[in-house]
Amino acid sequence: MTPAGALVEVLFPAARAVTAEALLDELASGGALRAGDGRMRDFLAAFGRRLLAPDLARRHPELASLGFFLRPGELARTVDGLRGRHLRVPRGLILHIPPANVDTVFVYSWALSALMGNRNVVRVSPRSGAVATTIVRTLQETLAGADPVVAATQRIVTYDRSDVVTSALSAACDLRVIWGGDRTVAEIRRHPLAPHARDLTFPDRSSFAVVRAAAWLEAPPDTRDAVADGFASDSYWFDQAACSSPRTVFWVGSAADCDAARAAFTTCLARAVARRGWTVDTAMAVEKRVSTYGLAADGAAGTIGFHGNTLASVVLAAPEAAPRRWLGAGTFAHTRLGALAELARLVRRKDQTLTHFGFARAELEALAESLAGRGVDRMVPIGGALSFHRVWDGVDLPAEFTRLVTITG
Secondary structure, eight states, rough: OOTTOOEEEEESSSSSEEHHHHHHHHHHHHHOOOOTTTHHHHHHHHHHHHHHEEEEEEEHHHHHHHHHOOOHHHHHHHHHHHHHEEEEEOOOOEEEEESSSSSSSSHHHHHHHHHHHEEEEEEEEEOOOHHHHHHHHHHHHHHGGOOOHHHHHHEEEEESSSHHHHHHHHOSSSSSEEEHHHHHHHHHTTSSSOOOOOOOOOOEEEEEEEEHHHHHSSSSHHHHHHHHHHHHHHHGGGGSSTTTTTEEEEEEOHHHHHHHHHHHHHHOOOHHHHHHHOOOHHHHHHHHHHHHHHHHTTHHHHHHETTTTTTTEESSSSSGGGSSSSOOOOOEEEEEEGGGGGGGGOOOTTTTEEEESOHHHHHHHHHHHHTTSOOOEEEEEEEEETTOOSSSEEEEEEHHEEEOOOOOO
């Protein structure tokens, strides 16, 4: 008799309910793939083309970014980037536990692992939204022209929280990939792994933007609009809850330049949000006011300004007050630095993405070297915060999804 809570609902390749043990047995006998296997590359590329279909991309722009990531040329570059003296082989069975609030993350994680030839189980939260449903449906549609080994080696499942299922899947996997924050990592780690297996974790992270005030003030109107539009995309997709979405803007320059640039930027950002049609409901607007007034009550905020429900700007009393916690969709803290190098003393280990405008590559490299690994794993132009890369949080994912075999003779 199957214990209560021991069933998982398979979403891909075909909808059905099975026990965790039956699921694992299926995958164990489902055939084998090589790292960079052409059959999986063909499937991923076909899936990516479907995501780039105009009607789908218009409804879900984040899926167009995913489709771009899965272009044949990008897949080939990922595979070619792993060539070296050692033979790369799949790591084995990979268990992915992605977050519920960013529906596309599980596809990037799964696709890179599948490209490396692994058998995969992806647990999608029952709380995932319409985008996750669209992704699963598109994957099923793509199966029609795929080699049978794809369906035999890949599973996307969902289940309510179940120690029975999570323990069974954890004990069987060779690598467990945990996204979603410190609490999720701690909860999943309660379930033991096999002695040879290990965790790859993506805990709570925070991100920020840095702008040279003089560069913003000197920029032509079309450049300002493009930067504001990119900043809006970085922030308002996923309600600013993505780990790489900026929460604080550090303005670098004189006090007068930073005040003028911040005011002009806020006006441009408000226009960009309106152009995109992003809105914030009443409940979220109330939450934002509670959060921002809380900063003022604590002495962290000097001034607070609201542009309707969609945009809240907080001028901090000092750079050290930069918040790492989420304050509500469309809430941005602002503070001033005299020089970019001053960021080094403020960065913490949980800081992930620095989006930037107005700085030369050499300046950013100098900052990265001064940080010496204490924080900030990505430095990308404003507008690129949500662009996924094979190297994420300082981790080369394809490399993690493979094992090295040394052959001499």
